[in-house]
Amino acid sequence: MPDVTPSETKAPARDEAQIAVRGLTLAYGDYVVQRDLDFSVKRGSIFIVMGGSGCGKSTVLRAMIGLVEPVKGEVLYSGESFWKADAAERERMTRGFGVLYQQGALFSSMTLAENIGLPLEEYTDLSAQEIREVAALKLALVGLKGFEDFYPSEISGGMLKRAALARAMALDPDILFFDEPSAGLDPLSSRRLDELILELRDSLGATVVIVTHELASIFAIGDDSVFLDAASKTQIATGNPRELRDHAENETVRAFLRRGETA
Amino acid sequence: MAAIPQAHAPERLSLARSPEGELVLTLAGSWRLADGIPARDEIEQALAASPAPTRLRFDARALAEWDTGLLAFLSGVGDAAAARKVAVDASGLPDGARRLLALASAVPEQKGARRDETRPNFLARLGESAIDVAGDLRDELAFLGEVALAFGRLATGRARWRRSDFWLTVQETGIEALPIVSLISFLVGVILAFVGAIQLQQFGASIFVANLVAIGMTREMGAMMTAVIMAGRTGAAFAAQLGTMRVSEEIDALKTMGFPPMDFLVLPRMLALMLMMPLLAIYANVLGMLGGAVIGVFMLDLGPSEYWHQTTSSIGIQSFAAGMIKAVVFGVLVALAGCLRGMQSGRSASAVGAAATSAVVTAIVFIIVSDSILTVIYDLIGL
Numbered sequence: 001m002p003d004v005t006p007s008e009t010k011a012p013a014r015d016e017a018q019i020a021v022r023g024l025t026l027a028y029g030d031y032v033v034q035r036d037l038d039f040s041v042k043r044g045s046i047f048i049v050m051g052g053s054g055c056g057k058s059t060v061l062r063a064m065i066g067l068v069e070p071v072k073g074e075v076l077y078s079g080e081s082f083w084k085a086d087a088a089e090r091e092r093m094t095r096g097f098g099v100l101y102q103q104g105a106l107f108s109s110m111t112l113a114e115n116i117g118l119p120l121e122e123y124t125d126l127s128a129q130e131i132r133e134v135a136a137l138k139l140a141l142v143g144l145k146g147f148e149d150f151y152p153s154e155i156s157g158g159m160l161k162r163a164a165l166a167r168a169m170a171l172d173p174d175i176l177f178f179d180e181p182s183a184g185l186d187p188l189s190s191r192r193l194d195e196l197i198l199e200l201r202d203s204l205g206a207t208v209v210i211v212t213h214e215l216a217s218i219f220a221i222g223d224d225s226v227f228l229d230a231a232s233k234t235q236i237a238t239g240n241p242r243e244l245r246d247h248a249e250n251e252t253v254r255a256f257l258r259r260g261e262t263a
Numbered sequence: 264m265a266a267i268p269q270a271h272a273p274e275r276l277s278l279a280r281s282p283e284g285e286l287v288l289t290l291a292g293s294w295r296l297a298d299g300i301p302a303r304d305e306i307e308q309a310l311a312a313s314p315a316p317t318r319l320r321f322d323a324r325a326l327a328e329w330d331t332g333l334l335a336f337l338s339g340v341g342d343a344a345a346a347r348k349v350a351v352d353a354s355g356l357p358d359g360a361r362r363l364l365a366l367a368s369a370v371p372e373q374k375g376a377r378r379d380e381t382r383p384n385f386l387a388r389l390g391e392s393a394i395d396v397a398g399d400l401r402d403e404l405a406f407l408g409e410v411a412l413a414f415g416r417l418a419t420g421r422a423r424w425r426r427s428d429f430w431l432t433v434q435e436t437g438i439e440a441l442p443i444v445s446l447i448s449f450l451v452g453v454i455l456a457f458v459g460a461i462q463l464q465q466f467g468a469s470i471f472v473a474n475l476v477a478i479g480m481t482r483e484m485g486a487m488m489t490a491v492i493m494a495g496r497t498g499a500a501f502a503a504q505l506g507t508m509r510v511s512e513e514i515d516a517l518k519t520m521g522f523p524p525m526d527f528l529v530l531p532r533m534l535a536l537m538l539m540m541p542l543l544a545i546y547a548n549v550l551g552m553l554g555g556a557v558i559g560v561f562m563l564d565l566g567p568s569e570y571w572h573q574t575t576s577s578i579g580i581q582s583f584a585a586g587m588i589k590a591v592v593f594g595v596l597v598a599l600a601g602c603l604r605g606m607q608s609g610r611s612a613s614a615v616g617a618a619a620t621s622a623v624v625t626a627i628v629f630i631i632v633s634d635s636i637l638t639v640i641y642d643l644i645g646l
Contacts, residue, residue, distance in 0.1 A: 038574035063516075065519050066518070066519065067515055067518060067519070091521050094519055094521055095521055097519055099499075099516065099519045101512040102512065102513060102514055103511050103512055104511075105511055105513050105515060105516040106513075107508075107513055107517075108507075108508075108511070108513065109428075110433075118520070118522075119521075122423055122521070122522070123521075137349075164449075166282075169400050179282075
């Protein structure tokens, strides 16, 4: 596969920070997970949150989508504070998110079409027939044409991730969040999912935030990144992952990004 | 220096002190796990002996086959030597064993990795459990409050839930529970009739078995037995469903999609059980009276029409209402216990199991406690 450089394929309003994380500190009780995080995600870019296992990457994502309340600091969406907003405002912001959970999190009691149709039923005035058509289209977009009436338990892990992606895209979100998208996938399926993410970003113009430790994905699709360190419990590098690999000053970051290379 | 006496199988392990003051451990024969791991007492004694050995060396030329058994033994010996600050020369060991031992000692023990095993004293434990109980109570009240808010949203038509979930739960909790409810209530009726018959026969008042069964079922046993069955059947199922949805992040997904889990998951379950519990209780009453009638007619030789008349004349609308109120309350409590424990469940398979168990226990406690409270209230208001 040719080296993809998405930073040059994308045009509009790239400099605007769509998400800004300011001084974010997260803790479970007294146990601090990460502290003083500070990074910005540009509109239309693919942003990687990376770091070793257990460094709190997923918790950071959960704070960004409103599932874990930070102890300190804030998350701004287009300049608006998420955690200081009232419930209704927060819900409005959340509606602009599409989230792909680590295990897919499709509703096991519903078919794929019903899973995708659920947010459409609630937030649009489409008829049942139209909703089914939209669901079929979303499934076709992720390569699952014809699987409308399957239950999540009846399809493979890779298909599950794709179906979950279709549901995340149901309402054409501004921001797509991915929690370890390649977890449990073979390298080929993982690569195909990366390509799909890239394609969707380019065609939908969505901003993408990915939590991952998968080097292949990080280099293939990441425009920008933040590196979380488990030992110091804070970020130790930000920037383009490929540049970080070649020029990072921090030893841990370089070692992480160069692992598996013969050089 | 003289060789230290050999207590353990001499062909496997022997200890000697070389003229240079080294401790030489001679390993021989088979060192498999199945052969057992010898105690290290002698070696520790030898290490502690004065003058201290200059170093510990191994002679494994006669060693036959070995596996983890040898490694576990040597690892312990290594730790003992390190504690005595005696240098270890592993060069006499087989290559593979040496490399594995090096691997095992490559990463030093993490500070704090070992759990503190000391038990807090009795007062501390008592205090902690009291705090836990208070915390549980607070969680339960908070949950109750959220359920009330969800019902408020339902009343004003702003709740986000699916009617189809409600009907599915109605089917699962109602129609599909009929066989078990039939069996249990029929038998409860039979038991009531038997117990009553033995006493009433002594007064020649067998016919009052009909009254006993009718009133016992409608006021008490119909609703309570149905509730206990539902606690085991449906309460546990609710807890397991919701707990599993937490494990698989489905509840997180609902939240980010803007569906409050309270509306979407708890509301339909509560409503379904509130509706189905009284209906099942009515059904249980009928089956229980049928069971009583079978005993009355076939064993006490009461006339069927006589029994029927006695039954219908003994239960009034008051007894029926008393039973129905209990059934609705039990329905709410069973659903509440199941949903509460499910939503509180941790994110692991064992946590889901614990949630299901806890749901049943909580529901049964709720049922019995509320039943006694209601019975006292009925007595006070004369229902």
